[in-house]
Amino acid sequence: MPGIETQDKQQYVAEMFARISPRYDLMNSLMTGGQHHRWKRLTARLASQGLTGPALDVATGTGDLALCLARRPGIQPVVGADLLPPMLALARRKARQKGMDGRVYWAAGDALALPFPNNTFACATAGFSLRNMPEPDGIAGALREMVRVVRPGGRVAILELTPMTGGIISRSFRLYFHHLVPLMGQLVAGERAAYTYLPRSVDRFLEAEALARLFRELGLREVGYRRLGCGTMAIHWGVKQPL
Ligand SMILES: C[S@@+](CC[C@H](N)C(=O)[O-])C[C@H]1O[C@@H](n2cnc3c(N)ncnc32)[C@H](O)[C@@H]1O
Numbered sequence: 001m002p003g004i005e006t007q008d009k010q011q012y013v014a015e016m017f018a019r020i021s022p023r024y025d026l027m028n029s030l031m032t033g034g035q036h037h038r039w040k041r042l043t044a045r046l047a048s049q050g051l052t053g054p055a056l057d058v059a060t061g062t063g064d065l066a067l068c069l070a071r072r073p074g075i076q077p078v079v080g081a082d083l084l085p086p087m088l089a090l091a092r093r094k095a096r097q098k099g100m101d102g103r104v105y106w107a108a109g110d111a112l113a114l115p116f117p118n119n120t121f122a123c124a125t126a127g128f129s130l131r132n133m134p135e136p137d138g139i140a141g142a143l144r145e146m147v148r149v150v151r152p153g154g155r156v157a158i159l160e161l162t163p164m165t166g167g168i169i170s171r172s173f174r175l176y177f178h179h180l181v182p183l184m185g186q187l188v189a190g191e192r193a194a195y196t197y198l199p200r201s202v203d204r205f206l207e208a209e210a211l212a213r214l215f216r217e218l219g220l221r222e223v224g225y226r227r228l229g230c231g232t233m234a235i236h237w238g239v240k241q242p243l
Pocket of ligand 1: 127
């Protein structure tokens with residue numbers, strides 16, 4: 001990952017997302033053929049089903065997943081938290097355009113030190129974010145924070161790209177992801193570096209089974225996951241142990 005070993009990853013990631021924020025939604029829709037909306041709706045459903053009360057979307061970016069949570073029955077209020085003010089400004093504008101002002105609160109917050117008390121939320125989600133946490137302990141650190149702020153009996157759900165190994169789909173996807181996506185990033189967002197970082201960060205991320213194991217190590221129960229997008233991504237979930 002160019003530059004990442006010599007810089008603090010948190011700072012590298014923050015600067016990168018600040019640069020790509022204006023084209024972030026467009027690139028997501030182009031890269032996934034618009035499918036990311038469906039995956040986010042499913043993540044919100046898996047996180048919240050059977051639960052009522054407040055919900056949190058961590059590293060919310062432009063706020064899609066927070067808005068999906070806000071549409072779930074019995075889920076209110078919703079908080080979308082992110083490190084970066086430019087991302088939160090886009091999220092706020094999107095909520096206003098969709099007439100969802102006042103149903104989601106946007107908050108500045110670091111996933112590694114969430115500014116919320118223990119046992120606050122019925123559920124917490126994070127989409128395409130864990131990969132970007134500082135290594136080596138950022139992934140566990142962010143998950144631990146999500147578990148901390150969720151109520152006993154509440155749920156944590158993660159939507160994330162997942163490394164693939166072997167097989168024709170994996171080889172085709174790697175070709176697309178490592179060659180075409182950086183080119184799209186350059187042409188559409190004027191940012192080849194960010195969209196070169198993206199596939200490399202997936203290669204370094206936990207495989208689906210290892211992420212499920214981490215959920216269990218952090219005390220979550222009823223852990224499960226579902227692969228999506230021909231196995232290129234997964235939604236993981238787990239329930240915080242009731243008192
Ligand atoms: C790939 S985007 C994902 C945005 C959104 N969740 C989605 O699904 O489209 C990653 C987001 O994580 C945010 N981020 C990175 N590090 C963070 C941290 N330590 N705490 C909170 N947000 C962070 C970035 O600002 C960016 O908005």
